[in-house]
Amino acid sequence: MASSSSQALPKLTVYRGFDWPGRYTWSPFVNKLETRLRLAGVPYVAAPGSVRQAPMGKIPYVDLGNGETMGDSTLITRRLVGDGVLPDLNAGLSPAQKAQDLALRALMEDKIYFYGVRERWRDNYVTMRSTVMAAIPYPIQLIIGLLAYNKATGALNGQGTGRLTQDQVAVFQQEAWEALNHLLSEARLNAPARSRDAPFWILGGEQPTEADATLMGFIVSTLVCTAAPEAGKVVRGFPILVDYCRRIHDRYFSDYEKWTE
Numbered sequence: 001m002a003s004s005s006s007q008a009l010p011k012l013t014v015y016r017g018f019d020w021p022g023r024y025t026w027s028p029f030v031n032k033l034e035t036r037l038r039l040a041g042v043p044y045v046a047a048p049g050s051v052r053q054a055p056m057g058k059i060p061y062v063d064l065g066n067g068e069t070m071g072d073s074t075l076i077t078r079r080l081v082g083d084g085v086l087p088d089l090n091a092g093l094s095p096a097q098k099a100q101d102l103a104l105r106a107l108m109e110d111k112i113y114f115y116g117v118r119e120r121w122r123d124n125y126v127t128m129r130s131t132v133m134a135a136i137p138y139p140i141q142l143i144i145g146l147l148a149y150n151k152a153t154g155a156l157n158g159q160g161t162g163r164l165t166q167d168q169v170a171v172f173q174q175e176a177w178e179a180l181n182h183l184l185s186e187a188r189l190n191a192p193a194r195s196r197d198a199p200f201w202i203l204g205g206e207q208p209t210e211a212d213a214t215l216m217g218f219i220v221s222t223l224v225c226t227a228a229p230e231a232g233k234v235v236r237g238f239p240i241l242v243d244y245c246r247r248i249h250d251r252y253f254s255d256y257e258k259w260t261e
Contacts (some may be wrong), residue, residue, distance in 0.1 A: 012060060015049025017059035023257045029073040030060045033063040036077055038252040039208055040086050069221045089136030097203060104211040107176060108218045114161040115173045120227040121152035128227040174234055181238040187242060199247040218247040223259035
C-alpha cells in the first residue's frame with residue numbers, strides 16, 4: 001500500500017510515450033518505473049506524453065503532482081524515496097547485497113538494454129519506427145524515424161554494441177539472460193514459504209529490491225515488443241524468467257493485458 005505521505009500528495013502522472021491504456025509499453029524503463037510505483041501501492045495516472053516535452057528528452061518522465069516534471073526512471077525513484085512517497089527497497093540490505101543489486105541493474109541497463117536497442121532500431125527498424133511513431137503522419141514519420149535511427153546507431157557504435165557481429169551479440173545476450181535465470185532459479189527454490197503463485201525476488205529475500213523493478217521492466221518489455229523477436233525467443237526459452245514476470249503481473253498488474261506466451 002502507499003505510505004500515508006504519498007496519499008497526502010497529488011497523484012503522480014507517468015508519461016509513458018505510448019498511448020496504450022491497460023498495456024505494457026516497449027520501454028523497459030517505463031515498465032520499471034510503473035513496477036516500482038505498484039510495488040509500493042502508490043497511485044498514478046498514465047499518459048502518453050512526448051519526447052519533445054520530456055525534461056531530459058526521453059521517456060519516461062513524471063509530473064510530481066505539483067506542476068514539477070522530471071525525467072529518468074532512476075532519478076525519479078530517488079526523488080520519490082527522498083520525498084517519502086516511495087519506501088527505500090534497499091534500506092535493509094547489507095553493503096554486499098547493495099553491490100549485487102547495483103551490479104544486476106547495471107547488467108540490464110548497460111548491457112541488455114543496448115542489445116535491445118540494436119535489434120529494435122537497427123535490425124527491425126521499420127517495425128520499431130511504425131509502432132513508436134504511429135501517431136505521427138507518415139511523411140513526417142519517415143524524417144523523424146531516420147533521425148532516430150541515426151541517433152540510435154551512433155549511440156550503439158559509441159557504446160560498442162554496434163560494432164559487434166550478429167553472432168557475438170547473440171552470444172552475449174544469451175549469456176546475460178542465462179545469468180539472470182540462474183539467479184532467479186535459486187531465488188525461487190529458496191523463497192520463503194508463501195502461496196504457490198506468490199512473487200519471488202531476485203536476491204532471494206522476502207521483499208523486492210530495486211533490481212526487481214528493473215528486471216520486471218526488462219523482461220516484460222522484451223515479451224511484448226514485436227520489434228525484438230530474437231530477444232523474445234531468448235527470454236521465452238527460460239521458463240523461470242517468464243514465471244517470475246507472470247507472478248508479478250498477476251499480483252501487481254492484473255489490470256494490464258498480458259503478453260502472448
